[in-house]
Amino acid sequence: MKKAIELAPDSWMPGGKPDPLIHHQHGHVGKSVSRIDGPLKVKGAARFxxxxxxxxxxxxxxxxxxxxxxxxxxxxxxxxxxxxxxxxxxxxxxxxxxxxxxxxxxxxxxxxxxxxxxxxxxxxxxxxxxxxxxxxxxxxxxxxxxxxxxxxxxxxxAITSFAAAKAQGTEPGMFMGEKMKVEIGDADAALAAAPHKVSATYRTPRHNHNAxxxxxxxxxxxxxxxxxxxxxxxxxxxxxxxxxxxxxxxxxxxxxxxxxxxxxxxxxxxxxxxxxxxxxxxxxxxxxxxxxxxxxxxxVGGRSLTEQHVAIGAQEDGRFTSIIHTGVTVMSRQNALPEPFIVATRSGYAADTFKLDVEVAYMDMLANTFMRAPGEAVGTFALECAIDELAVELAMDPIELRIRNEPDKDPTQGTPFSSRHIVEAYRAGAERFGWNRRTLPGARREGEWLIGIGCATGTYPYYRMPGGAVRITLAQDGRARVAVAAHEMGMGMSTVNTQIAAERLGLALDEVSVEYGDSTLPGVILAGGSQQTAAIGAAVIAAQRLLVTELLKLAGNDSPLAGLSADEVGGLDGGLAKLDEQDRHESYVSILSRAGRNEVTVEAQAPMPMELQHWSMHSYSAIFSEVRVNVVTGETRVSRVLGSFDCGRILNHKTAASQFRGGIIMGLGLALMEETQFDERNGRIMNASLSDYHVPAHLDVPPIEIIWTDIPDPHTPMGAHGVGEIGITGTGAAVANAVFNATGKRIRDLPLTLDKLM
Structure with a gap:
């Protein structure tokens, strides 16, 4: 008999033990499972x-x-x-x-x-x-x-131009109730005194949603x-x-x-x-x-434009003395989301001093909104390109420069990292990608094509928002239904939560169903911030513990489980078993039949996300890109990409890899082609169609290889971090840095269209 899963409902809390799902029992979690909704969509039976x-x-x-x-x-x-x-x-x-x-x-x-x-x-x-x-x-x-x-x-x-908006004056940007301003030490003085430095302005355009x-x-x-x-x-x-x-x-x-x-x-x-x-x-x-x-x-709003200034000062050995990341974004006065482009910079690298600030200028325009990795997607473009420029100034390998400035704690908050293995991700990615074959800028050519490679770090915060709640109903036949007001947008939510629930309950995957996408179900859960799985998973853990308590009451004194507390019991082989004495086991069918119950239902709320108060928590990526730039036309083609990810425990290898690839593909669009053409004379979007707004097509997407560390974070439910948005972060910079390595020309204004390379 397999060993029962060790249960500790609040084990991801500070001071707790690692979550039991990290040490999986049935093998559902951490496995490649095809999306449950896939066949319905292929057959056209899924109604939108x-x-x-x-x-x-x-x-x-x-x-x-x-x-x-x-x-x-x-x-x-x-x-x-x-x-x-x-x-x-x-x-x-x-x-x-x-x-x-x-x-x-x-x-x-x-x-x-x-x-x-x-x-x-x-x-x-x-x-x-x-x-x-x-x-x-x-x-x-x-x-x-x-x-x-x-x-x-x-x-x-009307104010419909960026210049006119800035001329009116700017205001401090607010994100999630806080000003986006950080000052530690005198960053300007440290920059001036640094023996090596870079200082540049980077621009990113508007982007529109095209689901x-x-x-x-x-x-x-x-x-x-x-x-x-x-x-x-x-x-x-x-x-x-x-x-x-x-x-x-x-x-x-x-x-x-x-x-x-x-x-x-x-x-x-x-x-x-x-x-x-x-x-x-x-x-x-x-x-x-x-x-x-x-x-x-x-x-429907999209991503707003940014104008970012990044300056980095470094010692002779490459250690950062100053990081300055400031700039302006635009928004309307009818919404509450300035593009928070400094978010990744707050925790990315160690430095003696910091000066980070997002200012907002206002325009008469459609309200902008969240777009995959808001802030990080464009902020990492500026930061990671600046680090690449500094590596050239120092004549140092860009990966080595990043590793040399790896922080031992959150550099602006001072809190310890819950889990951070980006160095391992870089080492593994560099070896797999063939980074050691990188040449000097402009040195590698095949016919009309200049070839270069580049890298960049991506980071995205771990979130687990309050409001996670689920209902679990266990039927007399031993099958379970999980109900939650969650959302399936193609990322595999229903599949991975079937895996989580089956793992907790000790059931086969086909014995668990997940009901979702309905406001009358439990929970106030947003599918955003790469946090939906964490929010649901924490609630599943809480509900399963409550279910165990109810089942032990129903089992009574005639059960092999008599006298045991909920903390001593786990799900195993379609029932409950004592953690360290597997022969003390009774099936769900037996418990409910003896109790004369057709089903038992519990509903539970996830505990508050206290882990965020104690740890600096993030997903990480090391993105590697190879590009070819035509010396005649300026055309850029990305020929291969490798993403090396550190996102804690990977709960479903197949759906996670799909999310990583999807984010990278969106990052290729950000790097090479996506741009909302905004008529500054009258505030009208001019390219309001997929004929004129270009997104990556099949021929634009090269082979994309995905690897990951798969090192669980002991301070999160299931040991996992979010995977939905980390793929896009860093990708724009990796492509831009590869273009520089190919051509020797630095482009600081996205997208990297051929007119800028001619």
Missing amino acids: AAEFAPSNMTYAAVMFSTIAKGRIASIDTSAAVTAPGVILVMTHHNAPAMKPMPLFMTNARAAGGDNLPIMQDDRIHWNGQPIALLLAETQEQADHAKSLIRVSYEVES IEPHAATVAWDGDELRVHDASQAVAHTAWSLAQVFDIDEKLVHVTSPYVGGGFGSKCLWQHQVLGAAASRIAGRPVRIALSREGVYRV
Whole structure:
């Protein structure tokens, strides 16, 4: 008989023992398991938000403003109202009373992308703001009727250029309730005194979200009850926020999101869901509102531009005396997310002095939002390129320079690292990639192609947000159901949590099912910050301990487990067993049958994430890139990438590798092609389509090799750190550094398009 799993519900807390899942028993955790939802998606049986079809459904089309600031002087809807199939034309003249969306990051339950009044007045706040919504019997009829509306505006002066925004003055940036400013010692003086130094400005552009599934919702009212099938990564937050908008009890709002075709930070609450619900209430019929690709650009925020200054001073041996990372990003006054580009710098390297600061300039534009690794994705580009430049100044190997400045504790917070093995990741990655074959800049050429290699460090914080809760139901046949208001956006959430629950309960994978994507289920969990698995896993551990306690009560004195406490018992072979005496075992079927119970249900909340108060906690990556640059055209091709990751215990090798690769591919887009073309004359996004906004296609993506340390962190649930966002961090810099190694030309302005290399 296998040994029962050792159980300690709070073992990841400071001073506790390593979590028992680190020492796996059944082998579910730490194994390659294919995604459970994969077959449904391949067969087309997984229904997404725009695939629900209630009876008597109507179709929505949204009209967007074409000015950045001002008011609607007139809006003529007469032709649209009488167009074939039209059921409703909604403008600010007839929209129902609605409160602004509670703004994300200003309340633990809020999900709103902005806090503006939605179709409540004639004011225009950005170019692309929804100004009319049409409902018709078909999508084609709604789209046609929209084209018949005529609008005139009174235009007001708007701030639509970065230069004008900066000229107005900047304000301190706030992220997660804190100012993004750190000063330790006199960094300017240390830089001036340093024998070796670099100082440069790096720029990154706007980026737009382009998930394979555009944003959509199917909305219906039943009396005062609102039902929303949404493409969401925050079902519980969305339900609460919609209740605030329509001034109804949260219990009357039911949000489901069983499948999401990519989120990356964008699929929270935007104006289209609110407008769909408002139109449905007026029309008394269900509404499907599916944004076009252009509509996503007009209504859904993305990553904001940055202008970053990085200066590093070093001693003769390469040790840093000063790190300065400051700069400006832009945002609207209707949101709460400046791009926090210094986050990675706060914990990346040791230095004698630090000066870190993010300032914000304001523009009249669509509210920006989270986009995969907000801050880190673009901040590591600047920091890691500057370190590469310093390595050239010192004539030192870039990896050796990084290792020489490896901190023994968090350099700005002073807290110990819970787990940090980036040096091991670098050593393993360099050997596997063939780093020792690196040449001097511009020295390697094959025909028209210059070839270079580069590296960069990536880092992303470990988060475990409060609100994790699950319900476990154990049936008389020994099968278990886990219910949690979580989200499956293609990253394998349902699969890895099936593994975690099966491991804790001592069941086979096919004996556990996970119900998710529904606001009526337990938990207030956001699929963001690479923390959803940690939040759910901690709750599963708490619920399993509670289940053991209930089962021991049901087992009674006739059980082999009689007299044992919950701390002495673990899940094993479809039942419970004494930890150090495996023969004292009783199956779940036996316990429930003897107790005359069809099932037993427990619900538990995860303990507060106290580990974050005691440790500096992060995922790490060492990214290696090889590029080819054409000397005639300036075209850049990435020929291979290796990512060497240190993310604690890898819970599912297959889904984690997929997440790492996906992040790297998104990082290739950031490095080489992604850029939102923003017309600074009128604040309009010009390339609002996948024809003009370029993302990596199959031929742009080279072979990507993934390795990892797989060293568990004893201070986290399951020993794991997040893997969803670490892949993109460092990738932009690794490509840029490889381009320098190939050409000898340093590009500090993303994307690395051929015109900058000609």
